[in-house]
Amino acid sequence: MLSSIISLFSDYTFQTVALGSALLGLISGVLGSFAVLRRQSLLGDGVSHSALPGVVMAFVLSGSKNTEVLLMGALISGLLATLFIVSIVRHTRVKFDSALALVMSVFFGLGLVLLTYVQKIPNSNQAGLKRFIFGQASTLLQRDIILMVICGLILLTLVLLFWKEFKLFTFDGDFARALAFPQRN
Known part of the structure; x- marks a missing residue:
């Protein structure tokens, strides 16, 4: 039983799919939160x-x-x-x-x-x-994971750089307009 679990976690396909799914979930969760809060998830x-x-x-x-x-x-x-x-x-x-x-x-x-x-x-x-x-998901390759990491790092860096602006537009659009930020949906 234990050897089956160890062999599962050492399997290349399982590692690739699990890492790819985790990365996709992390990136989608961060960006999707703002979409849901702005009522634009569709x-x-x-x-x-x-x-x-x-x-x-x-x-x-x-x-x-x-x-x-x-x-x-x-x-x-x-x-x-x-x-x-x-x-x-x-x-x-x-x-x-x-x-x-x-x-x-x-x-x-x-x-x-x-x-x-x-x-x-x-x-x-x-x-x-x-x-x-x-x-x-089972067709993910290592180069797909690398591409996800690169795109994810870029997107997460942009979210961190513009964190205050994202919060401002998401939670207080009227205040954003008062500060002369362009407000468009």
Whole structure:
């Protein structure tokens, strides 16, 4: 029994998955707290669904499943979706949750159409792209952990540097406006 537990904790795959999950939980917990407190937690869901066409287009353009390239495509697509959501809310009478649902469904639908197109291409390299998009912790590699550590350190450093500003915007938006900070949701 004890030898089974020791062999489990010495397994490379288990160590990689456990470390990756712990890092993801730490980073998401810190950033997600501010999103929940500002009542914008659904924006993360919208951005994650909107990343699908960016990932597929990055694969189509690069022809490889390089994690950094696919994440760059997801970042561009997610930022574009966020820009659309904010623009719809700011320039129309549509509420935030309706704009989020609209943009999320359009981007996700476009991503599924692109994914169907890619799966019909006679390219054996596209196999497993669906698993990358929808996640599978057992496929984490050591370079993925290194990328998570680098991104996590950057994000956590930014949170520490702007800690007072984050608290100010999160808990007292009126005081932030009184101090002449630009206040936008």
